[in-house]
Amino acid sequence: MSKNNSNALAALATAMSSGDVETVDLTHTLDADFPVIVLPPEFGQCAPFRAEVVSRYDERGPGWYWQNISMCEHTGTHFDAPIHWISGKDLPNASVDAIPAGAFVRPVCVIDCSQECAQDEDFLLTPDFIQAWEKEHGQVPAGHWVLMRSDWSRRSGAAYLNMREDGAHSPGPSSDAVKFLVEERDIVGFGTETVGTDAGQAAHFSPPYPAHHLFHGAGKYGLQCLSNLDQLPPTGAILICPPLKIKNGSGSPLRVLALVDRSAA
């Protein structure tokens, strides 16, 4: 342990008190109305969030208020562990309880595709787009989280899942982009503002659902239903995203935060 480390935290504490470092909340409120992913009806479905009041200062409990909650591991803003996908099921430390805690506090790169997604609901993040971003902001470092900013979190209601007769239409990474981020950049995890790390039409890609298949197959993690990515700088922020420590869990809803340095001019 060197003196430098404790100074770094002390400096962080000072910066947080002064407001130089801001804590940004990247999480949607967990409530019953938030859309969940819809699979074909013959398959098991992701349960929506439900809260049943146990007591509320009433005959069921005069001085207190609490609720029993229920949801799927993938309801609302949530974390995907490698064990969530068939391609990652045999990897070591693949469930949320086994992932080393260090993965949950890491620097983050935010790639802004919001203009493109506004024009094209099915916009795909490609290796070319990433490399163009890298020209401006530097290469994506290994061990970082990468978040795809689409401003999709501003949509609500039917426009969020954007389902039509041929399925959902929402942006995501192309198969090649996923391979690139895994093989060329060795990121720790990938996050989106939509309901999945994959694009709405990803069932038709090769392989199907490449973000899930290839990221989890490589032991990488996912984050979904993020918001407020427009408040993050392209680089430099620290992402905090610890899921619940569920035994053999495939993921969990969680609070996703980012520490952002606002002191630079």
Place this chain on the structure above:
Amino acid sequence: MARKKFKRAGYAGVVVAAPVSVPYERFSPEPAHWWLARALSELGKRTGLSPEDIDGLCVSSFTLFPDTAAGITQHFGLTPRWLDHVPTGGASGVITLRRAARAVQSGDANIVACIAGDTNHVDSFRAMLTTFSRFSQDASYPYGSGGPNGSFSLMTSHHMKSCGTQREDFGKICVAQRVNALQYPDALMKSPLTLEQYMDARLIADPIVLFDCVMPCAGAEAYVVMREDDAQANNLPYANILSTIERHNAFPDDPVQIRGGWALDKDEFWSMAGVKPDQVDLLQTYDDYPVISVMQMEDLGFCEKGAASEFIQANTLTYDGTFPHNTSGGQLSVGQAGAAGGFLGLVEAIRQLTGEAGENAVPDARIAAVSGFGIINFDRGLCSGAALLERGKND
């Protein structure tokens, strides 16, 4: 089933005495037991009889629950060797008379006290209606809950249509009874009634109006049945029993009740007594509604069915008229004290025949006819009875 003809026994040697009416009250906090007790207590005072002397008891009451006549024996300190509880409502006077008379005649009992009484709390009438009978509960009360008002208004309009009775005929009966009641100090109705008031009265259930309906109240009535020689030995004024009839569920297939059991047995009624209708000095009918009084007049033979209107208009029905009817005012003017209403006419008849009537005394009353009718099960009255009484050899 084939049967040899058998001559019914008469009532020679058996008499009725000691007419007791406990003044009615509109509402009473006391239970039925209290009212029956008052009647029995009065009986004792009038007759000089004590609990040991009474070896037969006949009780009629609607509000005596949870007791019946059995519980009353211990309560009132009686040890009778003959006991009956008669649940026939407005026919209870005549029917208790028939039961007690045979007991005395056969020697099963020497002196039978017949008592009827009911209390009336604010909710008593409504409570009684809801638990009156199974058929009422299932098939009558659910239809407007007018109580007997509904059923009797149907009977009244049917009688008017089939027999030509008019509202003026019912009105005349009510008016005459009110005249009688004004001479009877214990009547609850104290103001005179004119035919005009009757004809303009408030409708209760078309065509029945306010003055066609009795006022439920608390009260009690009583009398005794004994052998003639016992009555004479004790200097008790009495009346002899000339004949009686009784019938239940008569004419069940009549669509609407237009006649009662009396029509079936009236020949026997008169022949057993050896008396004709025109020899009767006063008639007490059970008057829960005027139409029933009319039915009794017809069915007992005082007039033909369908000729009641003429009969009523041709007579004056007051205690001093050509055809004295309900001489103390009947239930319509005195009040209906539950089961005691079934005794009212009988006790008044005994009073008239034993010289105990007051201002409303019928001059030279020698023969009285008493008729009873009761238990509106669903759409008709089931129980009926009648008795002919004669003034006894009182000194």
Place this chain on the structure above:
Amino acid sequence: MTEPLPRPPKKDPQKRTMTPTSPPHARSRKGIVFSTFAAEGRLALQTCAACKHVIYPAREICPKCWSMDLQWQDIPDGGELIAETTLRTSVNTYFRERMPWRIGTVKLDAGPMVLAHIHGDVGEYERVKMIARTDKSGQGVLLALPEKETANMADDKQLRSLTCDPKHRRILVTDGRTELGQCTVDALVAAGASKIFVGIAEEWRPYPGSAELAKIPGVEIMPLDVTDTISVNELAGEIGGKTDILVNTAEHVRPGAAMQRHGILTARDEMETNYFGLMRLIQAFGPGMRGRGADGDNSACAWVNLLSVYALSNWPVYGTTTASQAAAYSLSQCLRGEFAGSGVKVVNVLFGPLEESWRQPLPPPKVTPKRLADTIVDALRQGIENVTLGPVAEDIVRRFKDDPFVLERELTQAQQGQAV
């Protein structure tokens, strides 16, 4: 002449709401059998099996021949009005509040004399058509209608007290996403409902018919998810005081028996909608409806449950779904008990397989959503509480009444997909 019922005025917010009172409720056990038939809209009396005498009021023995073998049978509905009266006062509060009230004596063509309520359009001493229906106490009563239908007949005060007519009423249809829900909305609009609240869950998911539904005059689309307590309570907070009729069209149906399933989640979804959904609706909407049973011409009057006939006896082909329907059926019976005396009727419609995607592979005869919707409206108009719709349901109910344990064996021993 019955005057057409005018549209009820807006409720005066300063006036106290009338508390529901009840016609006499007590009946003998045989009287309750009469009521049970009346709840189905049937005019049934005891007939002596030995001498054929038709008997009324219901009793224990034939008064003609003393046979104890008395059979309940549907009887011809003709009769003649022999005597009548108009009551002007009553000892019963319910009737006292509704004077004048016409009753009469009717000689039935079948034989007995009966006391009955008399419709205002029946003329003096006319021939009548009798119906048996449950009144606001939940017990069966007789009413004499004119022999031929008259103008505005359904609006007669005394007849309307026996029915749950949708006319001028405000109705909640809990799930409008399905064809059944939308057909129900259409049928209720045609029946003269003044307002239909249509519950839609998960508004973020598109569904067919949504555009047409929004265009129907009188329809207001409301967010409602019966699996979400907060959603149900919020809607009740908003419209609970003006829900006169509730039609629960929400259902979750999946084929499969218990061992066929992998895990309990599908069965839980079935219970969550079919049983707990009903439970949530009852808790949120029940008390308000119960209190408004006498609240004017558009009082609360009916709660409609749509149940598979296999709620009576499990059908393993849809084993877990029909188990959840059995739970819902039992709860609907509880609801009937809780609504007793309030003037709100629980209407249970039992039907065989619906012509709908989750029952698609089942053979005919199936019930179409439109037929079910029309049946709901008919039941409300007539005031009928227990409806059995379609040949499959009629067959199952008949077997159930005959011997429920024999039916159980028949259903649990049938091969997959085979009609019973």
